[in-house]
Amino acid sequence: MAQPSQEGRQKAEMEENEDAAITWSDETGREEGRLDEDPMNKNVGVGEGEKMVHPANTLEGDAESKIENAAMMEESGEEVQPFAEEEEEDSVVIPTRKRPEHIIPQVEIGDRMKEPLVEDGVQSKAESSGGGWGSSLGSWGMSLISSATATVSSVGHTLSHVVEKAEESLGILSPTELSAEGEETTQATVPTEEAGGPAGSEEDPVVKEEGVEVEGDEKAFSHGGAFGMLGKLGGMTASSITSIVQNTSKTVITGGLDALELIGKKTMDILAEGDPGFKRTKGLIHRTNTLSQVLREAKEKEEQRLAQQDEDSLAAPKAHYGLLFDEFQGLSHLEALEMLSHESDGNLQAVLSSLSGEDLLRVKAELDEIKSAMILEEIDVESDVVEEKDEKEQDLMNIITELLFQVHIGVTPDKLNRARQKADAWLKEVQEDSTPKEAAEGLEKEEVVKPEKKSVQDVHSLCIQSLAEVTARSIEQLHKCGELILHGADPDVSAMQRAASLTRLTVALCKELSVKSEKFASCLSTVGAQEKPEILNPLVTSVFLEASNSTMYIQDGFQLLLPILQLSHLQHSATPLAPT
Amino acid sequence: MERHMEAIWLYQFRIILVGDSTVGKSSLLRRFTEGRFVQVSDPTVGVDFFSRLLELEPGKRVKLQLWDTAGQERFRSITQSYYRSSVGGILVFDVTSRATFESCPRWLAEARMHGQPGRPLLLLLGHKADKAEERQVGRQEAEAYATAQGLPYAEASALSGQGVEEAFTCLAKEVYGAVKAGLVPAGGEGSGVTCGIVPSTVHSSEEARAGLRPCAC
Numbered sequence A: 001m002a003q004p005s006q007e008g009r010q011k012a013e014m015e016e017n018e019d020a021a022i023t024w025s026d027e028t029g030r031e032e033g034r035l036d037e038d039p040m041n042k043n044v045g046v047g048e049g050e051k052m053v054h055p056a057n058t059l060e061g062d063a064e065s066k067i068e069n070a071a072m073m074e075e076s077g078e079e080v081q082p083f084a085e086e087e088e089e090d091s092v093v094i095p096t097r098k099r100p101e102h103i104i105p106q107v108e109i110g111d112r113m114k115e116p117l118v119e120d121g122v123q124s125k126a127e128s129s130g131g132g133w134g135s136s137l138g139s140w141g142m143s144l145i146s147s148a149t150a151t152v153s154s155v156g157h158t159l160s161h162v163v164e165k166a167e168e169s170l171g172i173l174s175p176t177e178l179s180a181e182g183e184e185t186t187q188a189t190v191p192t193e194e195a196g197g198p199a200g201s202e203e204d205p206v207v208k209e210e211g212v213e214v215e216g217d218e219k220a221f222s223h224g225g226a227f228g229m230l231g232k233l234g235g236m237t238a239s240s241i242t243s244i245v246q247n248t249s250k251t252v253i254t255g256g257l258d259a260l261e262l263i264g265k266k267t268m269d270i271l272a273e274g275d276p277g278f279k280r281t282k283g284l285i286h287r288t289n290t291l292s293q294v295l296r297e298a299k300e301k302e303e304q305r306l307a308q309q310d311e312d313s314l315a316a317p318k319a320h321y322g323l324l325f326d327e328f329q330g331l332s333h334l335e336a337l338e339m340l341s342h343e344s345d346g347n348l349q350a351v352l353s354s355l356s357g358e359d360l361l362r363v364k365a366e367l368d369e370i371k372s373a374m375i376l377e378e379i380d381v382e383s384d385v386v387e388e389k390d391e392k393e394q395d396l397m398n399i400i401t402e403l404l405f406q407v408h409i410g411v412t413p414d415k416l417n418r419a420r421q422k423a424d425a426w427l428k429e430v431q432e433d434s435t436p437k438e439a440a441e442g443l444e445k446e447e448v449v450k451p452e453k454k455s456v457q458d459v460h461s462l463c464i465q466s467l468a469e470v471t472a473r474s475i476e477q478l479h480k481c482g483e484l485i486l487h488g489a490d491p492d493v494s495a496m497q498r499a500a501s502l503t504r505l506t507v508a509l510c511k512e513l514s515v516k517s518e519k520f521a522s523c524l525s526t527v528g529a530q531e532k533p534e535i536l537n538p539l540v541t542s543v544f545l546e547a548s549n550s551t552m553y554i555q556d557g558f559q560l561l562l563p564i565l566q567l568s569h570l571q572h573s574a575t576p577l578a579p580t
Numbered sequence B: 001m002e003r004h005m006e007a008i009w010l011y012q013f014r015i016i017l018v019g020d021s022t023v024g025k026s027s028l029l030r031r032f033t034e035g036r037f038v039q040v041s042d043p044t045v046g047v048d049f050f051s052r053l054l055e056l057e058p059g060k061r062v063k064l065q066l067w068d069t070a071g072q073e074r075f076r077s078i079t080q081s082y083y084r085s086s087v088g089g090i091l092v093f094d095v096t097s098r099a100t101f102e103s104c105p106r107w108l109a110e111a112r113m114h115g116q117p118g119r120p121l122l123l124l125l126g127h128k129a130d131k132a133e134e135r136q137v138g139r140q141e142a143e144a145y146a147t148a149q150g151l152p153y154a155e156a157s158a159l160s161g162q163g164v165e166e167a168f169t170c171l172a173k174e175v176y177g178a179v180k181a182g183l184v185p186a187g188g189e190g191s192g193v194t195c196g197i198v199p200s201t202v203h204s205s206e207e208a209r210a211g212l213r214p215c216a217c
Helices: A006-014 A020-037 A039-051 A053-057 A063-075 A083-088 A100-122 A124-170 A175-189 A197-213 A222-235 A240-255 A257-272 A276-285 A291-308 A321-327 A330-353 A357-373 A392-407 A414-434 A439-445 A456-486 A495-530 A533-559 A561-572 B002-006 B025-034 B073-083 B098-102 B104-114 B139-149 B164-180 B205-211
Strands: B011-018 B047-057 B060-069 B088-094 B121-127 B153-155 B193-195
Touching: A291 A321, A291 A330, A321 A330, A321 A456, A321 A533, A330 A357, A330 A456, A330 A533, A330 A561, A330 B047, A330 B060, A330 B073, A357 A495, A357 A561, A392 A414, A392 A456, A392 A495, A414 A456, A414 A495, A456 A495, A456 A533, A456 A561, A456 B073, A495 A533, A495 A561, A533 A561, B011 B025, B011 B073, B011 B104, B011 B164, B025 B047, B025 B060, B025 B121, B025 B164, B047 B073, B047 B164, B060 B073, B060 B164, B073 B104, B088 B098, B088 B104, B088 B164, B098 B104, B104 B121, B121 B139, B121 B164, B139 B153, B153 B164
Parallel strands: B011 B060, B011 B088, B088 B121, B121 B153
Antiparallel strands: B011 B193, B047 B060
């Protein structure tokens, strides 16, 4: 890794502004593939395995590691393939840019990869035969992309075989040992994280797990899937499956994100069959469980974890999204909304079963119309609702109010607004604190009792808390809409009109969250500018992660309104169909 | 630290508050959960939520998840569907308004019809007890009615704070006793009781009180 070659340097420059994680993981894929062809180079591979920790840790394009990587490839006579960059142009992400859902998976990967790879360093035995396994998986992953979804089921089987085989041939540690070791290594790698640890190494599993909880929601974010899968890997380190999958993932990752997503979903299915503990996740994917149940379980897990935690290790109270979400009564509102939704659905079915012939067809068509009005078009945070970047912040609330008015149920978003204002207030405060003031100005203002500057952890807690609060309030808002639509809303507004407004409302809420999370992240980055990336990055990641989760909760809450709107349509339609 | 403590509870009880509009259910709940009296509150829409931890015995904490229902007639059908999943309930009337007291039989019948057998366990609460001058329903009369219906009776005032803690604690103990005696299933769908975490060490009541800070929101 001595002197970067000319070519390597060029490459590094070209990529300077791009995110290291994804490019790098792709390169690794090629590296691994090469290793297979040339077994003599294995040592290089192992050495690199250790090296990989660096780029994974750096969120921002780390030119240095870039150079190292490029140099590496140069050494081994591998030609740098320029097209790789073109391909990635779209998906490359700079932190604190829009669309958190795209950022997350990559940061996640950086994070997740760190673990298994470090593990590799420890188990060089496993690694030496693991190269072959990885590359075969890797190339298989690639071919998988091209053959797309058609072969999914067979792929799943192949994978389970591969896993079995790999396990045998590697003579690998038992899953529990493995995961235990994984944890140890994680702790060993980040000893400096003591303070940041809570959010980083300890909290992450739970946080990530929640990422998975909503992962079934495929419609929303395609990358969410991959990230969810990865989250799962981290989330259930204790479970045997996870350690297998985790182990698998370190090599599978080289096959690329898309392959991983595909594999991940299928793998979970197949692995789940023998493991009842996995049923929950499975159920999730198939959406047989209700969201509130899933969230509740996640929250309970966190509570359990807290309860089991040693008394002395609770030095830094951390922000846990699930607990906070419950504290803001988001869970209760979601649950009540679910009850309302299911009840409406029951009534709806009762009405439908009492109909026949043309009436039935007509009503069904009407209900379908409402349904299609409530399809959330891919929520494009860039283009929808508002265009002007500067104006959007003030406007969003107006839009939300306006849309609620259009729903015409006599509800104002006061609580939601307060939650937002609270978030804005602390954001402003933190930003003011962290921007160096003009000396004169500072004197004039007599800021004698200036509160101590907030730490990154404090800001992170605020971020998570605000996200949880805004989300809980949004869910509450949707719940209130549901209640009022069924009871006491103005019957002059049609269900169709409401459906359209509520759809836009949901988009606006999601937009709001996305804007917020960007602000939070940039605020976090500002405050944590002095921090090590190992401390800062997991915090930023978790903000984006929870923001993405928040969006999904809101969308799920929104979907629960469908039967309610449909029922209200029947109640108010010209023909007296609805039961009294 | 506090959050850590808050996470630990033995059971979570779902408690529903019902009663006529304007008897002060929301004020009562805000007094109980936030420790203060809120003068103006808009009529509740559908249902709202509050929660608080209570320590019933040393080291035995329960979390009360409080469902604050709308008293307004138009939300009646929403309220009805919540009885089923509640383990306890407080039927509130306003001691300064006889009409709200006279509605009680109706609320009671509804709770018994829509709830599950033996549930929710109910408590009758005469609210606004600080307004002695304007009282229209005497304590004895209300007590007699409660006894006849097999309910405990309590009086409280969100304004002065008197009796609030006691009323909720009374109901929570009632429910806790029923759970311990196996009269009410703990855990499971719709039981209104969620099993929580049993702390490995018994915490002192001081610690518990630290956890009972007023909600920040």
